Amino acid sequence: GDSVTQMEGPVTLSEEAFLTINCTYTATGYPSLFWYVQYPGEGLQLLLKATKADDKGSNKGFEATYRKETTSFHLEKGSVQVSDSAVYFCALRREGAQKLVFGQGTRLTINP
């Protein structure tokens, strides 16, 4: 079945550091890929998405590129801020479906 694997956390960085959170997936066909963020006590917010190979999703300085050849969708940010501290989830959704399949989440803490 479909699955998503994220790098294990927690990840702790200093402010202005470069961030990479790895995400790989297993799925048939051409799923859409997503990164969601969850702040303490809140639900999930869509951070960015990509719907086809080589698409780059970007938002708030975060980027991720849909790489079909490596089945990956790694999240990157050039300079993190304390306010980026949260749990990040990589997810996929099959074409035509509503169901999201999530990775296990990566807790990110940014120290000033």
Next chain:
Amino acid sequence: KAGVTQTPRYLIKTRGQQVTLSCSPISGHRSVSWYQQTPGQGLQFLFEYFSETQRNKGNFPGRFSGRQFSNSRSEMNVSTLELGDSALYLCASSLVGGDYEQYFGPGTRLTVT
């Protein structure tokens, strides 16, 4: 536009009891999905409703059920609660027919004692 609302936000129940959680989608959204979030299992899909019909169901026992009303509001019910049902239950709504984003509510935190 108001977001997805879920009630109650927090709930404490005893083993063996049943519970009903409610979700009101964003106005105009007709698809509602439910997810369970636990530290051990992460985020898992429960079911999806569209136009009062269940379109997809995750791998959960029959104690977990749901329904959707004509105004798109949805409820999920868990009967004969077990300690392992303690979780954050998230509801998401979206438009259908295309590549539409799912918007999540803040969740209901259920604790079973």
